[in-house]
Amino acid sequence: MEKEFIFPDLGEGITEGELIKWLVSTGDYVNEDQEIAEIETDKALVSIPSAFSGKIKKLCYEENQTVKVGTALLIYETDETSQTEDTKSDSLKETENTQSNREKDPIINKKKPQTEQSIQNTTHLLPLATPATRKLARELGVDLHSIKGSGKDGRIIDDDIQKAANKTEISSEELTEGLGSKTKPSPSEKASPYEAIPLKGIRRKIAESMQASHQEMVMVTHMDEARVDKLLEIRKEKAELAKSRGIKLTLLPFILKACSIALQDHPYLNASLQEESIFLKKYYHFGFAVDTDAGLMVPVIRDVNKKSIFKLAKELTELSARARERKIDLEELQNHTFSITNIGSLGGIFFTPIIHHPDSAILGIGRTQQKPIVDQNKKIVPAYMLPLALTFDHRIADGATAARFVNQVISYLEDPDLLLLEEGEN
Template identity: 35%
Template sequence: MADIKVPELAESITEGTIAEWLKNVGDQVTKGEDVVELETDKVNVQISAEDEGVLQEIKRQEGDTVEVGEIIAVLGSGSGAAANTDNDSAATEQGSQKQDDSGSAADESPQPAASESNDDSGRTVASPAARKMAREQGIDLSAVQSKDPLGRVRPEDVKAHSEQPKQSSSQTASGSQSQKQPAEQSDSKPVERVKMSRRRQTIANRLVAAQHNAAMLTTFNEVDMTNIMELRKRRKDTFLEKHDVKLGFMSFFTKAVVGALKAFPNLNAEIQGDELLLKKYYDIGIAVSAKEGLVVPVVRDADKRDFAGIEKEIGDLGTKARDNKLTLKELQGGSFTITNGGVFGSLWSTPILNAPQVGILGMHTIKTRPVAIDNERMENRPMMYIALSYDHRIVDGSEAVSFLAKVKELVEDPETLLLEG
C-alpha cells in the first residue's frame, strides 16, 4: 500500500483543485507515471506516482480543493490489467444475466444498474475525457445517460446529454434548484451557470486587490512607429535567416523598457512594509492570453539578452502558455510587466498593475493617422498609443511621465536601440 499525496508546489501555493484524474480505480500505475492533474492559482501540474501498483482508491474527486500533503489516492499491490479483466467479466456476466431474465432484444440500449454505473464510493464511472467535458460544460455526470453496457459514461454520452432540451425545474437535481436565483425562477429567458475555474477566480481576486492596495494612476503617450517598421522591413529576412526567429515589436519595447527602468529605478521596485525594495535586475513579465485567462511569464535578465534571445524566449513562453505547460518558476517574480492589447485591436486602455510590481506598460494597436510634422506639413504616420499604470505611493507623476517619454524616445530611435541594446 502506498499513498499518493499532493506534493510541495511552491512557497506561495498551499492548495489546488483536482482538474482531472488521468487514471481510474483498478488501473496499473508505474513509478513516475502521471496520475492526476492539479489546477493551482498559476498553472496546472501533473502529480506522478512515487511507487508502482494498482490504483486502489481515489479519495478526492475532480473539482475538490486539496491541500499540500493531503492524501488523495491509494496504490495497492497486484495487476491492474487482471483486476480490470475480472471486473469487466463480472460486469458482463451480470449484464448478460439481466438481459436473459428480462428478455430484452439484443439491439435495445441496456440501462446500467447502480453497481455498474457507480464505483464503491457512489461516484459515477466515467472516462477522464468525459469528466473533463462535463466539468467544462457544468454537467452533473450522475444525470448523464450512458449507452455503454457497463454503465461507463463516455464523451459522446456527455455530448448527447448537453444537446437535450433543458429540463423543467421539477426535473432538475436538488443541487441545481438550490443555486437558482429568483430572477431565473420568474423569467423564462435562457441562462447558463458556469463555475469559474480556480485560475479565473485568482485572477479576479488579484486584479481587485491591486486596485484596492495601490494608489494606481495611468499616464499616456503615443509612439510614431515609422522608423521601427522600416527597420523591421529592411532587416526581417536576414534576422530570420540568422536567428531562426522573426523580429517583432516586443523585443524593441522590452529593450526600451529596460533602458527606461535604468533611468527611473523607482519603476523597478516594490513596497515591503515601510521599506522600498529597489531591484537591480530586469526580469520583464510579458502578459499572454491563455485559455484559462491572462498569465504573465517572465523573461529573465532581459538586459543581458540580445533581440533574438528576447524574441525566442517570448515565443517559447507564449507557446507554453497556450499549451498550458508553463512551470511555476516561469511565472514567479518579475520586476515590471508589458501587456499588448494591440494584438486584439485595442486602441486605448488603462492596464492594471501586476502586484507587487509598481509599473506596467500597455501597448496598443497601430493606426495610420495624420500627424503634424511642423507648422506647414502633415503626414500620415503609423501611430501607437502607449499607457503606463503606476503606483503613485512611490512613483511621482513627473517620474511616470518622464519614464513613458523615455520609452517613446527609445522606440522611435530603433537603430540605436538595436545597435547599443
C-alpha cells in the same frame, strides 16, 4: 449508503498533500482498489486506491488544491445496502435483462426514502426523466436521486437539473456574500436566465491577481504616443535577416528593450511595495500578456536588459506558443518586475492596463496606425504613431516619474540608434 474516503497520512507524519490529478469523476462507479487520484506529498507522488466500491457522489477537492490529512477526499454512494438476493434460475438470468448485471448501478436500483407516498414505488425504476434530461444530469454531475423534480409526480426536467447544478456551484459564494439582496430566479421561470460557470483554474488565478492589484494599489495611467516610422523601417530592413535565423521580428522586442533601459533610470517603476518597504529591483524580468484559450497568461522573459533584440524576439515567440499550448512551467510565470501588454493586434488605441501584482508599473501598447501630425517644419505629414499607456502605482511613483520614463522610452523608439548607444547595464 454514503461513505467518505478520508485522506490518510501517506508518509510518516505527513499533514497535507497536493492533489495532482483525479483519475475518476463524479458519477463514476469505482471498484475497490481501483486507482482514484494522484497525490503528491513532501515525500512522494502516489496513486490512491479506492477503499471501497461505489458510485462517486462528490469530489471534495479540485486538482492542484492542497488536501489536508484527515479530511474527506471524496464521497461515495456505496452499494452496501442495496444487495439483492439471487434467487432466479440460471437460464432465467441469462435471458433476463442487463439490469441484473448492473445492479450495482444506483441509477437503476436504489431505495431511498421519499416523502411522498405516491412516488415511493417509482424508485424501483429510473428517475422520472427523459433520456436527454438524464444525460444532462450526467454531464452536470447531478445525482437524479438527490433532487425532486418540479413536474407532476416529481418528474425531473432540464430546468431542475440546471438549478441543482448551479446550486452546488454557487453555494459557497452565497455564503460569503450574505448581505446581498440577490435576485434569485423565481421557480416559475421555465428556462434558466443565466449560466453559472464555476470560477476555477486559470480564471480563478486571474481573478485573484487582478483583485489583489486593484485593492492594494493606487493606479494611474499615463498616455502618450511615439512616432515609429524609423523603427518600422529598421524592422523592414532586418526582416529578411531575422527570418533567416527563424525569427519573426515585431515591434515588441524593441519596446521591451527600450523599457529595460529606461527602467534603469527609473527604478521606482521596476519595484514593489511590500510590508512597508519599497523594493527596487536590480533585475529586469518582464511579464508579457498572452491571450490563450484558457484566458490571460503572463509568461516572463528574464533579464531583458541583457538580451539582444533577436533573442528577445525568439523568446517572445517561444514562450507565447508554449503558453497557448499550456506547456508552460509555473516558474516561467513567476518573478516578474514589470509587464507589457499589447492589445494592438486586436485594435484599440489607449486603455488602462492593470498592474501585474506586485509590480509597480505596466506598459500597455495600442495599435500603430498612420496619423496626420505636424512636423518640425510645421507641415502636416503622415506618420506611424504607436500609442503607449503606462499604468503606475502612485504609492510608489509619481506622475512626473511616469512621464519621464515614458518620454525616455519614446525617445528610444523614435530614434532606435539610441538603443545601441544606451545598451548595457548601469
